[in-house]
Amino acid sequence: MAEETQELQDRDLGTSPSRINDPRIRLEVSRAMVWVAVVGTVALAVWIARPLLVIFGAMVFASMIDGGARLLGRILHIGRSWRVAIVLVGTVGFLLWLGYFAGATISQEAAQLPAIIERQLEELFAWVSSQGIQINQDYLQNYLGSIGSGISTVTRALGGILGGVATIVLILVIGVYVAIDPQLYERGVAWMLPRQQRGRFYKTAERMGQTMRRLMAGRLLGMVVEAVFTYIMLAVVAPLIGIGAVPMAALLAILTGLLAFVPNLGAIVSGVLMVLVGFSGGVEMGVYTIVVYLFVQNFDGYVVIPMIAKKTVDLAPALVLAFQLIMGILFGILGLFLADPLLAMLKVALERRAEQASEEQLREGAENGA
Numbered sequence: 001m002a003e004e005t006q007e008l009q010d011r012d013l014g015t016s017p018s019r020i021n022d023p024r025i026r027l028e029v030s031r032a033m034v035w036v037a038v039v040g041t042v043a044l045a046v047w048i049a050r051p052l053l054v055i056f057g058a059m060v061f062a063s064m065i066d067g068g069a070r071l072l073g074r075i076l077h078i079g080r081s082w083r084v085a086i087v088l089v090g091t092v093g094f095l096l097w098l099g100y101f102a103g104a105t106i107s108q109e110a111a112q113l114p115a116i117i118e119r120q121l122e123e124l125f126a127w128v129s130s131q132g133i134q135i136n137q138d139y140l141q142n143y144l145g146s147i148g149s150g151i152s153t154v155t156r157a158l159g160g161i162l163g164g165v166a167t168i169v170l171i172l173v174i175g176v177y178v179a180i181d182p183q184l185y186e187r188g189v190a191w192m193l194p195r196q197q198r199g200r201f202y203k204t205a206e207r208m209g210q211t212m213r214r215l216m217a218g219r220l221l222g223m224v225v226e227a228v229f230t231y232i233m234l235a236v237v238a239p240l241i242g243i244g245a246v247p248m249a250a251l252l253a254i255l256t257g258l259l260a261f262v263p264n265l266g267a268i269v270s271g272v273l274m275v276l277v278g279f280s281g282g283v284e285m286g287v288y289t290i291v292v293y294l295f296v297q298n299f300d301g302y303v304v305i306p307m308i309a310k311k312t313v314d315l316a317p318a319l320v321l322a323f324q325l326i327m328g329i330l331f332g333i334l335g336l337f338l339a340d341p342l343l344a345m346l347k348v349a350l351e352r353r354a355e356q357a358s359e360e361q362l363r364e365g366a367e368n369g370a
């Protein structure tokens with residue numbers, strides 16, 4: 001009887017190559033379609049990952065502008081657009097001053113830095129040879145050639161950064177638009193979500209925005225502290241104790257401050273540069289630069305960073321370093337700079353998901369108890 005009913009239904013609906021009557025085959029086809037959708041989503045995410053990273057960079061820039069505007073709001077009771085304009089004008093003014101200062105004072109020092117590093121490495125190899133450790137001269141030349149190739153690679157990378165003006169402009173423009181009226185874009189995203197999910201989205205977005213603002217404020221504070229302390233120790237304190245001013249103190253201070261935006265890796269790179277330049281002025285100055293590096297990093301690590309961590313997310317250093325390496329390999333300089341904020345946002349999202357799951361369990365327990 002069931003077979004006759006199925007035949008009648010097939011006769012009424014008509015035959016079609018796309019019609020599958022066997023329920024087991026339909027189940028397998030449904031499973032296959034789910035896997036195809038998952039793979040397609042992953043492929044699409046990989047394909048548009050770089051544009052999404054640019055948009056996230058704009059969100060990071062917008063959070064810095066928003067933080068400055070909120071800070072000004074405690075002092076100046078004016079419209080948000082005016083406060084955003086003041087922050088942007090101040091930022092542009094600082095960048096213009098920095099460019100003028102760097103162009104007038106530091107350009108020659110920057111040109112001398114690769115030669116000093118190469119000469120110090122040659123002296124290091126000579127000292128190792130004098131200690132009885134034999135180093136093949138051909139190997140040394142090949143190593144120095146690799147260093148020169150690495151410097152060329154860095155130069156090309158910097159050229160690529162300078163050539164990516166369109167990306168930087170996109171980040172700045174999108175960031176400014178979002179900073180002027182962030183609620184507009186929050187409402188736009190919430191509109192695409194189911195109505196019952198919008199309240200959770202607003203709460204998660206608020207916490208993410210607060211965390212991002214505090215994280216960027218702390219990062220900027222750490223950059224300023226490291227740059228100022230480095231310059232004072234290299235250019236002011238060193239002559240007072242009879243060592244003499246460390247060469248390229250201003251350049252090293254600026255590099256230390258800029259590289260402080262990238263936790264862990266930035267400190268290592270700036271420390272190596274500082275020590276190599278320090279030993280170009282003698283062993284005493286080299287030892288002093290090591291002390292300066294340890295002092296600045298310990299002050300930042302034990303005073304500044306704990307103060308920031310109390311107000312933001314406390315990320316494990318090993319996790320941050322691993323995520324930086326992954327993002328750097330996948331997306332280059334941009335991924336390296338945005339790894340820490342992205343990891344912080346992922347942690348906030350996971351914490352909010354755990355809170356929502358706990359709230360649902362408590363609600364279900366209360367309903368069952370009632």
